[in-house]
Every structure is written in structure tokens, then in C-alpha cells.
Amino acid sequence: MTVPLRVTTPSACTAPPSVLLEGGNWEAGVVVTVTAIDDAVIDGPEPCLVVLDPLIGSDVNLAGFDLPDLALTVADDDADAVQLLSDGFESGGVDAWAVAAGN
């Protein structure tokens, strides 16, 4: 089964266009790596929305199943020297979520 992914905030983050759930990983899940875009602008935290579109594939029990979207926040690391950062995410960090299908 293919899980199509879309990032609706391309200035903030990137994600693969899809991930594949198949015999070897459908139960454990597959890791989706979402990468923050590092800019040079003091623009504060930015929303990163990864939309999971309905599953595509031949399993009639799963096709069309729509998993919840991922709403993330990219922290801003462009700031005055005296400003505290809550998160270094924008400075090249990555985070990951697992997507799995039940049966």
C-alpha cells in the first residue's frame, strides 16, 4: 500500500512524496523523515503540515483509508544573540514519525 504524502508548507519543511507499506513492514510501520528547511530570516516558528492522503493499493480493506495529517512546528534559529532558542530543529535537525496500517 502506498501512503501519499504532501507538504503544504514547502518553505518550512520537506518530506518524501510517499512511503510504501508492504509485507515486511506493514505491522511495525515505516519511518517517515521530515526535514526542516533552514533559512536565514528571523521569522519565528513556522508551521510544517504534512498531509497524508488516502492509501493507494490493491488491499480493498485498506485502500482509501485516510491517516491523520502531521502538524509540526519548525523552530527558528535566526535570532539576536541574546534571544533564547526553544529548539534547534531548523539548524539541520530531523525528526521522524512512524506510519502503520492495521488490518
Ligand SMILES: [Ca+2]
Ligand atoms: Ca536558520
Ligand SMILES: [Ca+2]
Ligand atoms: Ca528562520
